[in-house]
Amino acid sequence: MKTVQISLNSIDKVKSFVNDVTKFDYDFDLVSGRYVIDAKSIMGIFSLDLSKPIDLNIHTDGNADDVMAVLNQYVI
Numbered sequence: 001m002k003t004v005q006i007s008l009n010s011i012d013k014v015k016s017f018v019n020d021v022t023k024f025d026y027d028f029d030l031v032s033g034r035y036v037i038d039a040k041s042i043m044g045i046f047s048l049d050l051s052k053p054i055d056l057n058i059h060t061d062g063n064a065d066d067v068m069a070v071l072n073q074y075v076i
Contacts, residue, residue: 002064005053006074008045013074018042020070027059 008014021028021039028039032054037044039056048054053076058064068075 002058002060002068004056004058004068004071005076006056006071007053007076008050008074014042014045014050017071017074018045023070024067026064026067029057029059031055031057 006017008017018040030037030039030045030048032048032052035048037048039045056071056074058067060067
């Protein structure tokens with residue numbers, strides 16, 4: 001598992017983020033405080049406080065470089 005901090009501070013960023021993560025077969029979780037949300041759920045993301053950075057957990061068995069290349073624009 002790899003964890004990075006991301007910022008989703010606009011509606012357009014949230015939409016493009018969900019489109020990007022749904023291209024992969026990995027499981028993605030967004031963690032904000034005590035809440036853990038499936039990162040492929042746009043409604044779940046909007047239930048979080050998007051004014052602060054959010055932890056993204058990428059559940060992979062191996063290397064996550066392919067995912068990080070796509071998600072680099074959201075990483076803080």
